[in-house]
Amino acid sequence: MAAKYANYTLEWVGTIPGKRESRRFVGDVVLREQDVVECREWHDAVAFGGWNLDDHAPLGFFDDKVPPSIHNQIPGLYNVPLRCLYSKTVPNLFFAGRNISATHVALTSTRVMLTCAQLGEAAGAAAAFCVQKGVSPREAASPESVGEIQERLLRDDHHIVGRASRDPADLARGPGVKATASSSLARVALEQPDGAVALDKDRLVLFAVERGELDRVEVLLSAGEPTKLGWQLHRNDGRGLYIPHQTVAEGTVDVPAGGTQWVSIPVRAKIGQPGWHMLELKANAALRWHTQSGRQVGVKSFLGVGTYKHERGSNLHTRFAKLNGLNHCVRLPDDAALYGPANAVNGHARPFQRPNLWISAPAKPGQDEWLELDFGRETEIREVACLFDSDLDRHLTSMWHTMPYRIEPDLVKDYDVQLRVGGSWRTVKEVRGNRLRRNVTVFDQRYRADALRLAVKATHGNPRAQVYEVRAYA
Numbered sequence: 001m002a003a004k005y006a007n008y009t010l011e012w013v014g015t016i017p018g019k020r021e022s023r024r025f026v027g028d029v030v031l032r033e034q035d036v037v038e039c040r041e042w043h044d045a046v047a048f049g050g051w052n053l054d055d056h057a058p059l060g061f062f063d064d065k066v067p068p069s070i071h072n073q074i075p076g077l078y079n080v081p082l083r084c085l086y087s088k089t090v091p092n093l094f095f096a097g098r099n100i101s102a103t104h105v106a107l108t109s110t111r112v113m114l115t116c117a118q119l120g121e122a123a124g125a126a127a128a129f130c131v132q133k134g135v136s137p138r139e140a141a142s143p144e145s146v147g148e149i150q151e152r153l154l155r156d157d158h159h160i161v162g163r164a165s166r167d168p169a170d171l172a173r174g175p176g177v178k179a180t181a182s183s184s185l186a187r188v189a190l191e192q193p194d195g196a197v198a199l200d201k202d203r204l205v206l207f208a209v210e211r212g213e214l215d216r217v218e219v220l221l222s223a224g225e226p227t228k229l230g231w232q233l234h235r236n237d238g239r240g241l242y243i244p245h246q247t248v249a250e251g252t253v254d255v256p257a258g259g260t261q262w263v264s265i266p267v268r269a270k271i272g273q274p275g276w277h278m279l280e281l282k283a284n285a286a287l288r289w290h291t292q293s294g295r296q297v298g299v300k301s302f303l304g305v306g307t308y309k310h311e312r313g314s315n316l317h318t319r320f321a322k323l324n325g326l327n328h329c330v331r332l333p334d335d336a337a338l339y340g341p342a343n344a345v346n347g348h349a350r351p352f353q354r355p356n357l358w359i360s361a362p363a364k365p366g367q368d369e370w371l372e373l374d375f376g377r378e379t380e381i382r383e384v385a386c387l388f389d390s391d392l393d394r395h396l397t398s399m400w401h402t403m404p405y406r407i408e409p410d411l412v413k414d415y416d417v418q419l420r421v422g423g424s425w426r427t428v429k430e431v432r433g434n435r436l437r438r439n440v441t442v443f444d445q446r447y448r449a450d451a452l453r454l455a456v457k458a459t460h461g462n463p464r465a466q467v468y469e470v471r472a473y474a
């Protein structure tokens, strides 16, 4: 026994042996490694996965011929089609979880618990659809039918990568609906440094661009001596991935010697495809990039680590690794639409190509920050559903006591739902002490109203109101 284990005690042993891979069923589609790695598009996408290809030795502990596990990274989230969740031969058999129709290698990613849970949700919704419509699973997966299942899933805050909701019953997405807000965040700036890192490796900051051009981005640097800094602006490949795909502008900029100084990177790029872009600063021994701890929605910092290939795994998709809780200080130009109120009704309830949420200005004491939907006509309303920001980016471990707080500070805590009835605003629901991302209010009567307002009174700590989605139903 290795010396380092000499003082260890045995605390816990599983009483039931768990088998990592057991029987799988064959569906109309067998999900393959290529489908996962290429983040393939499917008309019948109903669930998503994101774990890497984590292949263990087939003989377990007793396999001394191959490494115990091989972790090959995937470039980003991928979808699983409904056709992997029902039997090719048995007409009324759905499956979900570890037994889905997937190859051994694809299963090394799909088998993780949260993906299994997504698959279960999707299989359940599809089975309900089959019963209601009297159709087979195969018919349910057809292009004509599967959209209804996808809409049902999205309404319940299930996620399908890149699939925006187009629910015809949702009044918030109706033609002529106008979204306005008390205020919106127009510009992201990380300008309160509490540290600095050497630019001894390439470093990168990711952000979304909504406008047709990007003039300049400012970065906060210190230079030990005058130097020329190389930079590149990249964009992703349109599938919502968070990795550079194509360089759209590049150059160098002179940085004079001196401590903490904002350096303007003259990007001057036409933005052909709005969405995630990445500014890369090339390694430079003379420079340090100032950093700010914590997190800022819509901006992520990365460190160049080179592509990684090894007998125990590889990452061939990007040279960069995400930094958690550390941001390179950057000032982005004004981009009013990026966090505007239209995000709450654009059909995307999670980040995809852009943050997709409304963010208000910091609320003043005693003042509501509100989001308003004007339907342009009087309509019947019985249900309002909101999705607040519960910080889906934070890495959560299963050990609750290690969390810095008990409730996500970004979550909306207190809010009112107001309806404009006969020209005057009426509060129809007051919610206090909310702790959930998804809030659904079903009124005990149907109101006739021509506008809806969500008035945010308090969050669990964030001074800004942050809302991913508002839906309304008759």
Ligand SMILES: Cc1cc2nc3c(=O)[nH]c(=O)nc-3n(C[C@H](O)[C@H](O)[C@H](O)COP(=O)(O)OP(=O)(O)OC[C@H]3O[C@@H](n4cnc5c(N)ncnc54)[C@H](O)[C@@H]3O)c2cc1C
Pocket: 018, 019, 020, 096, 097, 098, 099, 111, 112, 113, 114, 116
């Ligand atoms: C050792 C090990 C470590 C793992 N580590 C992780 C990890 O760290 N993170 C992670 O995300 N995933 C991990 N996984 C993978 C993950 O736990 C499984 O892939 C996942 O739980 C499978 O879920 P499932 O619902 O498909 O199947 P199961 O969880 O196996 O559920 C099937 C259920 O069906 C029941 N059942 C079987 N036959 C019948 C019957 N005839 N009638 C009624 N009930 C029946 C079984 O008792 C069982 O409760 C691990 C798996 C193993 C084995």
